[in-house]
Amino acid sequence: MAAADLTPVQPHHRFDEARLAAYLAKHLPDFKAPLTVQQFKGPAASPAFMLHSPGRNFVLRKRSQPKKGCSMAESIERDFGLLRALHGAGLPVGQPQLACTDESVIGAPFYLLDYVPGRHFRDPGLPGMDAKQRQAHYEAMAETLARLHALLPAQTSLPANGSGLDYLTRQVTALIEQYRTNATDEIAAMERLLDWLPAHVPTDDVTSLMHGNFRLDSLTFHSSEPRVVAVHDWDLALIGHPLADLAINCMPWRVTIPGMGSLQGIDFIESGIPGEPDYLNAYCRHSDRDGIPHWNFYLAFALFRVAVMAQGIVKRGANGNPANPAAAQALKVYAALVRSVANQAWNLIDGSDDG
Structure with a gap:
């Protein structure tokens, strides 16, 4: 802030x-x-x-x-x-x-x-910076997320509430129930995800602190250095799975969510902003990981989460019967978002090594 x-x-x-x-x-x-x-x-x-x-x-x-x-x-x-x-x-x-x-x-x-003073960026494209500066700020974001995940769950004061595997299983089950409650149209990709996700939860049972909505505008950077001095918006924090948190963090590379900014259409070479593979490599360096198995599952999970949230907005709007043309148009945007994100999630896992 x-x-x-x-x-x-x-x-x-x-x-x-x-x-x-x-x-x-x-x-x-x-x-x-x-x-x-x-x-x-x-x-x-x-x-x-x-x-x-x-x-x-x-x-x-x-x-x-x-x-x-x-x-x-x-x-x-x-x-x-x-x-x-x-x-x-x-x-x-x-x-x-x-x-x-x-x-x-x-x-x-x-x-x-x-209050921690510093710089706060709402646009993930980081306008006004040169390529080297942008790369350094994204490196700092990856390093900070790795540091959060390295904190032992017992040190957080949060209730353990099971393991990382338990978190994924509970979340998938809850999101499926939430989607079925709010569904307004049949979407083939969503129906496939409803069956596939609970059957393919990875068994690598890693447990960590999860921020739950970690992104560039959740951070305050030093006034002149590419260094994170404060992390905000801990409302969704819990003990869960670090790779689910990382996938949620990577959503700007994958989807444009109204009002949240996006990296869609960015020239990664010209801008200096790392592409998703390079960002993942930075996270792995800072968390001493050799790689990220089942990455497509975690991405599909995060995309499915976005789709379910967007569908909730659509359902609430439909129940309200918005007469305002702007509100009606916004609902159309969210309805289209549900379909496009669901299709992207299914395309990720259809034929992938996640089974």
């Missing part, structure tokens, strides 16, 4: 800033008034706010929805515990300061951590 991404607090997220300042004065050492608040742009399960106080800035996050099986307060405490574990292990996150489960302060549980 960077200061350039700030906006006034949105009406539906406003809270009593004076009450918050009084709470911080009581619970946060060295806090100084006055306090001013801005909101970071972008949707998130945990809306983020910049708190400005004399000589010190903080990031406040609250949740819009709790994690599955948790209350809102438990979700915030879980997120805060993970951040403390990551910071304690020397990984790039702002230093956690406090967690508050008293909803009377701002209307929802929240946590606070130090």
Whole structure:
């Protein structure tokens, strides 16, 4: 998160800033008034706010929805515990300061951590950089993901909840159920994936921390160096499989998702941005891997995940019967995305060495 991404607090997220300042004065050492608040742009399960106080800035996050099986307060405490574990292990996150489960302060549980200044990139094409700079920033992203995956699950404070193999099996089962609930049209490639994926989950049972949505705009880079100084958006973090996390990270090479940026159509040689094979090689170097077996399965899994999420948007939109022409057009875009991503996923595994 960077200061350039700030906006006034949105009406539906406003809270009593004076009450918050009084709470911080009581619970946060060295806090100084006055306090001013801005909101970071972008949707998130945990809306983020910049708190400005004399000589010190903080990031406040609250949740819009709790994690599955948790209350809102438990979700915030879980997120805060993970951040403390990551910071304690020397990984790039702002230093956690406090967690508050008293909803009377701002209307929802929240946590606070130090703001880490730096550069934040929303366009994965990295306009304004030369080829060498782009390559170095993508190398830094691969290195950071490998570092996260190297953290022992027991060090994260997250519940183990099974192994990496358990994660893949549970996720495939849950995504299939979610898709069947939301399906509006029969798509041949999706029907094939529904049968193929659960029957071909790899047996290489590797377990690690998963960020769950790791991409370039989840990172803050050093103000002048190609070095990651903070990783954000830990809402989907859990103990799972590192290669599923890597495949999710590689989605910009594979698909264009509205509002999320893409590497589709990039000239990798001219731009300096690594193609997917080179990016995977960088990840393998930093994680001491000789290669990635069953890569097509993990890609198909990640693409299937995108298709299922897009289908959920289509179903919700269809139930709402949008009269707005722009909304109706957006639904058509998502419906087309479901088909194109499903076809791409099936083409990856049809005849591949993943069986």
